[in-house]
Amino acid sequence: MGPLTDHLIVISFDCLSGLDFPTLETLPNFRKLLINSSYCKNVKTIYPSVTYPCHATIVTGKLPKNHGIINNTLLQPGKVSPDWYWYRRDIQGTTLYDEAKQQGMSTAALLWPVTAKANIDYNMPEIFANRRWHHQIPVSLVNGSSLYQLEMNKKFGHIRKGLSQPELDDFVLEAAVETIRMKKPNLLLVHFTDLDTKRHETGFSSQEAIAAIKRHDNRLGRIMDAVKLAGIEQKSTIIAIGDHSAIDESKVLKPNVLFHEHGLLNVGKNNKVIDWKAYCKSCDGSAYIYIKNHDPRTIKMVRQLLTRSEIEAIWSSEEASRFGADPNCSLMIEAARDYYFHESVEGTFIDEITQKDVASKKYTKACHGYSPEKKDYDTLFIASGKGIQSGHVLPSMHLIDEGPTLARLLGLDLGKVDGRVVEEILIL
Numbered sequence: 001m002g003p004l005t006d007h008l009i010v011i012s013f014d015c016l017s018g019l020d021f022p023t024l025e026t027l028p029n030f031r032k033l034l035i036n037s038s039y040c041k042n043v044k045t046i047y048p049s050v051t052y053p054c055h056a057t058i059v060t061g062k063l064p065k066n067h068g069i070i071n072n073t074l075l076q077p078g079k080v081s082p083d084w085y086w087y088r089r090d091i092q093g094t095t096l097y098d099e100a101k102q103q104g105m106s107t108a109a110l111l112w113p114v115t116a117k118a119n120i121d122y123n124m125p126e127i128f129a130n131r132r133w134h135h136q137i138p139v140s141l142v143n144g145s146s147l148y149q150l151e152m153n154k155k156f157g158h159i160r161k162g163l164s165q166p167e168l169d170d171f172v173l174e175a176a177v178e179t180i181r182m183k184k185p186n187l188l189l190v191h192f193t194d195l196d197t198k199r200h201e202t203g204f205s206s207q208e209a210i211a212a213i214k215r216h217d218n219r220l221g222r223i224m225d226a227v228k229l230a231g232i233e234q235k236s237t238i239i240a241i242g243d244h245s246a247i248d249e250s251k252v253l254k255p256n257v258l259f260h261e262h263g264l265l266n267v268g269k270n271n272k273v274i275d276w277k278a279y280c281k282s283c284d285g286s287a288y289i290y291i292k293n294h295d296p297r298t299i300k301m302v303r304q305l306l307t308r309s310e311i312e313a314i315w316s317s318e319e320a321s322r323f324g325a326d327p328n329c330s331l332m333i334e335a336a337r338d339y340y341f342h343e344s345v346e347g348t349f350i351d352e353i354t355q356k357d358v359a360s361k362k363y364t365k366a367c368h369g370y371s372p373e374k375k376d377y378d379t380l381f382i383a384s385g386k387g388i389q390s391g392h393v394l395p396s397m398h399l400i401d402e403g404p405t406l407a408r409l410l411g412l413d414l415g416k417v418d419g420r421v422v423e424e425i426l427i428l
């Protein structure tokens with residue numbers, strides 16, 4: 001089982017949806033990539049469909065319950081800004097980049113989620129300075145490849161304005177182009193978040209979101225040019241993917257407000273949670289409900305409190321686990337369209353989202369996290385280059401199939417996975 005390609009470049013355009021496909025077909029660089037590609041515009045994502053679990057799935061081929069990244073952030077009730085699943089050690093089992101490294105391949109990752117302190121040759125992990133006394137650059141440096149990041153910051157740091165978009169992705173792009181040129185890695189993972197940020201701030205179909213897709217087209221073009229200039233075009237494979245779609249919302253649901261009103265949760269100063277029997281941990285479009293000791297009476301009470309039209313489904317722990325989500329939750333809830341979940345204990349259970357809320361970043365206009373079964377909620381997968389059939393259109397595929405398929409391209413094996421190698425698109 002030898003490798004089918006020499007250089008695998010995986011570009012994740014966060015929040016790129018199956019619904020964006022017609023737009024991509026009108027853009028020069030996506031159109032160019034599509035010409036000799038195999039693709040799928042109906043890629044079912046995972047549950048909960050949030051960025052960190054999705055990206056862990058892409059590099060492991062596993063469902064969240066099996067790779068361990070069951071949400072973006074950790075369960076830390078009372079913490080204003082909970083920590084994220086930043087570290088590679090949070091992922092159970094092997095990954096695409098670990099297997100590549102083990103076979104002596106060179107690896108690089110730019111802002112790929114859950115790679116802090118990973119064994120990647122050229123690594124600029126996605127990790128934010130999450131405490132007042134933390135400064136972004138040293139936080140990134142100690143958690144990734146220091147020299148490499150210093151070099152990239154020295155050359156392109158002026159482009160970046162903290163975490164603001166599109167500057168952050170423009171910085172990541174220059175680092176990606178430079179990395180292809182100077183290092184020619186066998187595996188390059190790049191994560192762009194411009195579109196996701198704009199969709200959260202301005203809605204799914206906003207002008208700003210369309211503008212972000214156009215910027216992504218330019219970024220794709222720059223990467224394709226870099227591959228050509230590096231003289232590795234014939235030996236390379238480019239994979240352009242999304243991780244989930246998004247849905248617009250106008251109202252917020254705050255289950256913790258209900259839990260507080262019914263004595264299931266206590267707060268101290270500044271509405272800080274100090275003690276809880278039931279706690280709602282948001283995944284935006286869905287949410288986990290954690291209940292101390294899975295107490296059956298509390299579970300029953302919470303079910304009654306949450307049985308309302310704004311909540312589309314209430315899943316048991318077993319059902320959540322069957323969908324691949326955290327088996328340790330007591331319940332999992334799915335918001336109806338137009339709603340999403342927030343962990344706040346303040347105010348009323350339902351809040352109308354105002355423009356002011358969005359401007360102050362209190363709430364968002366669109367989000368993800370919803371069930372993969374929601375209508376028109378698929379993401380997409382485009383593969384082109386060495387080892388890839390030309391013109392094969394897959395009617396459907398699953399995010400868990402991406403890991404084993406990418407591994408197969410490099411002649412690697414991820415072991416026991418939940419997905420399958422999509423052999424139809426490969427030149428075996």
Ligand SMILES: [Zn+2]
Pocket residue numbers: 014015050051052054196243244
């Ligand atoms: Zn995402």
